[in-house]
Amino acid sequence: MKKIIILSGHGHYATGLQSSIELLAGKNEDMFFVDFTVEDTDVTLKEKMLKVIDENKESEVLFVCDILGGTPFKTAAEIANSNDKMEVVAGCNVGSVIESIFQKDTMTIGELAESIVDASKQSTMKFNKVVISEVLDYLDTEDGI
Structure with a gap:
């Protein structure tokens, strides 16, 4: 069964990420970007989400929502709660969204939701500072890209 991803968040979060995702992974006909702007209410946001769903029956x-508990998340959860063909995740990063685009046809919708959360956790890290001479020594031993 075909799977679509609806990315939604506060302000222009969704369309902002759209530009990054399309730059890194190209356009994808199964990705939809729904912003929750100042002009929107929870009702208009729900209408925009339902329009995408209706066009992909x-x-x-x-x-994929920006913040756990925010209006986009609550609206998506309300829509998905009684439908086994829908899942909702929040707090994911660009890398995990791109990974989900390429994996969506190999997993169930539930597995895809778990996978995107796991990928977000695994790719979020703190940079550990190193002594610059160690980095330069390492780079001298590698051919590079």
């Missing part, structure tokens, strides 16, 4: 849906 036979598809399973993964909602």
